[in-house]
Amino acid sequence: MVTHMGLVGLGRMGSNMRERLRRAGIEVTGYDPRPEVSDVPSLAALVEALPAPRVVWVMVPAGEPTRGVVDELGTLLEDGDVVVEGGNSHYPEDQARAAELGERGIGYVDVGVSGGIWGLENGYGLMCGGADADVERLMPVFDALRPEGPRDEGFVHAGRVGAGHFAKMVHNGIEYGLMQAYAEGYELLTAKEDVVTDVHGTMKAWSRGTVVRSWLLDLMVKALEADPDLAAIDDWVDDSGEGRWTVDEAIDNAVPLPVISAALFSRFQSRQTQSPAMKAVAALRQQFGGHAVRPAE
Amino acid sequence: MVTHMGLVGLGRMGSNMRERLRRAGIEVTGYDPRPEVSDVPSLAALVEALPAPRVVWVMVPAGEPTRGVVDELGTLLEDGDVVVEGGNSHYPEDQARAAELGERGIGYVDVGVSGGIWGLENGYGLMCGGADADVERLMPVFDALRPEGPRDEGFVHAGRVGAGHFAKMVHNGIEYGLMQAYAEGYELLTAKEDVVTDVHGTMKAWSRGTVVRSWLLDLMVKALEADPDLAAIDDWVDDSGEGRWTVDEAIDNAVPLPVISAALFSRFQSRQTQSPAMKAVAALRQQFGGHAVRPAE
Amino acid sequence: MVTHMGLVGLGRMGSNMRERLRRAGIEVTGYDPRPEVSDVPSLAALVEALPAPRVVWVMVPAGEPTRGVVDELGTLLEDGDVVVEGGNSHYPEDQARAAELGERGIGYVDVGVSGGIWGLENGYGLMCGGADADVERLMPVFDALRPEGPRDEGFVHAGRVGAGHFAKMVHNGIEYGLMQAYAEGYELLTAKEDVVTDVHGTMKAWSRGTVVRSWLLDLMVKALEADPDLAAIDDWVDDSGEGRWTVDEAIDNAVPLPVISAALFSRFQSRQTQSPAMKAVAALRQQFGGHAVRPAE
């Protein structure tokens, strides 16, 4: 039973999670390279501060940063300890990391964490992958972090190592599709102002009873309440990696993904000031039909 | 204030709505061509049974059936009465019907009704279009039908005649996109059984705290609970018209709709036993590359 | 056998066609509202100038203009004459026009004409719809306009009235897809300058022997020769109607059209300075994740 754990990475997500864990009575020693937020001066000090067998939850950006922390933990921890990767690692990374740590007897559990800035109050949706014994031991931590309600509505042990981040990756891919679906509907509503005069009210009226009601819809309504024409927001949309991995994974498995890929490509398009492809189409139309093109500025 | 109204069409939706209205204390006289479920023998008898100024809610299939009922009501009703079109009419039909009835002083309000078979218990999401006075008069009816909670979370007066069905059309278009997004994610989860061993549990764990939580997700979980591999269900998916209208409308307004159109086309594909297009691609590959084709059975 | 015909509309297409017809020895009397290019002062004068049974080819913009000319011709022509609609009418318009003219014994043939500004020299690809006798009578005209080579490689009697414009509509829909495919490939080539250092040369090398060789590719190469980075061309792409009709038609017939619709939507996107949909996605990301949005300028 975990009563005292380590947490590496005290950014927006990490510090909120520490707070939620502490509220649930779990002692958390946090480490972050920024001394002003860190409880200990180093990873080594963190490991030293924890009772064995240790649990260290890593909550730093995916890629290099996560790799660096997990590698260093591998040299500091010992047989029987467990590393929990709570960031957004690509699942094959988990499998590689787990194999390396496993050689030294260190357990590895990957956890996909959903909920964003709302998680502190609402709890976090959790999907994890790993060995039964490791997951079992971590249950008090998961129970503290997950939303209230039945455990299986906010937590799953989805499979072996990698399954947590695989599930989170798919979750995010779905999220891309859902957001784009609402966004397309929103745009169509705004395109007929002569008919639909209350777009915000229309989407708000979908909040209860309708088939499309959801948390994302609630957020859309909130956004329109704050800024009815979204006038202050540019149409530039970033993407954070999981959407790309989802489509890559689908391609590897010959799974058709027309909606999620379209949502991803719409984000790419949103970030282009000039589309080379559409310049090419304009050039072609000019070539065959003498159609006017707009000169570039 | 409406205390007694007429309701034409007592199918699954209509009879549930009658029941919900009655529970709210509104007297409802229902008409249906099937005598065994009808309260009166004819439309004329229905009109006769209602106190003037009358309210008649029409809840029959879109297209010919709705047109027929509304036209007949036009000859039976009188100045000051109101027809409510609660089916899934295409919004230009509403505008044409309203203009015709308006010439005889009969009001017309179109209402998009969402909620399906769950509406009797949960209430129906309502979007309406029409004149302020007509809508105002109908508020007791709308309040009885809509879900509990703040009025504006389950009801909207979206604009002039047509706005209700326009909003419902867009709602359904969004619904296509949402369903397809979950469905693609589901398929990808099932494609990696070596990693994710509990697909049902994974989607259930998204029910609380996650970004993708929604009523449709809850239904997906229910469906997987009943049939974990969806083994009993064929991959044949119908479409009911609003999805098509949504894409048509987007094209008319030069609104890009990549996700909703992809969801619609996926339904078309699901119903084809042989795709002429893919036969053509196979034929082309054979022509240029000598690639093997599969002989048709 | 037609040796003298009328031609209404002497814009870029019409005047080139008149020239090609005259080179082939067919006498052409042209009418255009602009007196400086017209051979006769009015439609009535045109009809008067032609030997009966008359052939009048209409080559004016689709929609109102074509409708106006055909309606007026209907009052001027007589039993046995034939109207040829060579513009880009929507095929149901052809069917309606033909029925009206048919009541007065006037024939109607719709012709889809492809080839753009290159048609004068190369000849025009022709697809027509109409009665056998009418088409038979027009063969000398079609033979003059179509490219050299076997007749069936540049001309088809595709079916009854409407078939010519239906075929041309589908032709243009395909064209959208082809152009977008080359354009996407072009963009991807330009995205890896560290690997592919000669994009123009690469596309030029596809001109012979490859699977993707085509006339559109030749035009792409020409465009890149003139402006290797397409620096002078804005990424704004118009659409002229047939692409929209193609997708509408597909939806009516439950035909999946993922590629052609994606090409159409890409054009819509190219013309947006701010995408309401992507503003909505940005707003949603900000709501749930506290992700930074770019402020609109």
Next chain:
Amino acid sequence: MVTHMGLVGLGRMGSNMRERLRRAGIEVTGYDPRPEVSDVPSLAALVEALPAPRVVWVMVPAGEPTRGVVDELGTLLEDGDVVVEGGNSHYPEDQARAAELGERGIGYVDVGVSGGIWGLENGYGLMCGGADADVERLMPVFDALRPEGPRDEGFVHAGRVGAGHFAKMVHNGIEYGLMQAYAEGYELLTAKEDVVTDVHGTMKAWSRGTVVRSWLLDLMVKALEADPDLAAIDDWVDDSGEGRWTVDEAIDNAVPLPVISAALFSRFQSRQTQSPAMKAVAALRQQFGGHAVRPAE
């Protein structure tokens, strides 16, 4: 100047290429594991038979087979020799192979070869990547293989190692999009038999003068000539890797690829007997609307 070269892999492509090279006066020693078609008994014997500095063209399936042959050649060849990878390797593989061989002074040129079974007669479209000196030395080989006509219309030195296969990958991605565009148009033509009565004739009439004329269109016409309804061909379409790499590459570079990805996904769909995604959509519709589903067989 190459006058005698080695060729590894004498399958359909390789044996045709050997024939075309020999016709051009280049001596070719071919090796294939199948003794009945091979000129020498082993790779070692091949290397021994060639004059130094040697040129060995590898034409075997991508992946393991190519890797195996190139690795073995690396141990047999010597400083100044050149390996030409003419298969469909993924371009990062080329970059890795070239680096390894380069350490031993062996050159590496990657060549994308297009033309399929038609290449023997028409010549092959060639795109290559590598060092200037290596490419220069190979020009007689490239000139023998490429189509007649100006060199730059059938050959390009596209960039450094990897550029040839990168260009070929994009070529194939475009090819997917082009084929799907024609295929969608074909399907739409067949969907309106009451209007368009001659689908084959319509597509054949596009062969000259039209905007959509191309070699792929010619092949489509050929296919329809042989089998007007494509009745003998199943709608099952394979994909060979380059289409997947193209979309993966686009995702890595944030290049929107809606058309090419849609074409790829259509192939995936064509191979599914039951779509898990569409089963899920059917299940959802049943859940919320009581819509009928088809029982799986």
